[in-house]
Amino acid sequence: MIETRGLSKSFGAHKVLDGVHLGVARGESLVVIGGSGTGKSVLLRTILGLESADAGEVLLDGEAASPAVRARFMRDFGMLFQNAALFDSLPVWRNVAFRLLRVMPARQARARAVERLARVGLGPEVADRMPADLSGGMRKRVGLARAIAADPSVIFFDEPTTGLDPQRAAAINLLIRGIVTEAGATAITITHDMTSVRTIADRVALLDQGRVRxxxxxxxxxxxxxxxxxxxVRGEPLDWGPLAGQGRQG
Known part of the structure; x- marks a missing residue:
């Protein structure tokens, strides 16, 4: 359903993606792992067209991702951004129902928003609050409710459990897994949380120095x-040569 062929992207002299070949089948949950700065978020942004590739191509449903193909793809797409990316001027329910308000009456869209908020563990009293009044973890859950509001067939999750306590994180992991399993959604998730990997993933890809290692x-x-x-996977410390072990002195 989603494929990258030789995808490359640089910012100045810094090459972030270096010939990435990766594919995601329909209904599959792919989790992309790797250290900070290895190109995971840039990969998602390039697939979506938020960044233009320097080389290579993106295919969506087997077609080259032209503006028309990408626009069609985006009609049935949801995304949870790493920082939630809520609209600060809109109350929570309008954030969640942002896309729904274009296709249904406001009362129906609000009801759907409240139901989606409940799925991520937030009560109806949150619906009329403003994003600035929420904690970071609550903002993340509102962002997830928005991502699933329209029952999309493709969803991208950028660090879905960052900032959540272990119990909320476990609930979100199970929710994502349920969406993929029950609705047959195709998902790409970026995470550093190995618990999330084991719960969410059908397949795992490790990025290193801009390539799929x-x-x-x-x-x-x-x-x-x-x-x-x-x-x-084991969370072992990096070996930084002469700097390694300095923290153990004294």
């Missing part, structure tokens, strides 16, 4: 011998 199932991930993958 490894990809496979969660079971294959646990058995893989790639040293960088094993260190990431």
């Amino acid at each position: 490894w990809q496979g199932s969660v079971a294959q991930m646990d058995e893989a011998f790639d040293p960088m993958l094993r260190a990431f």
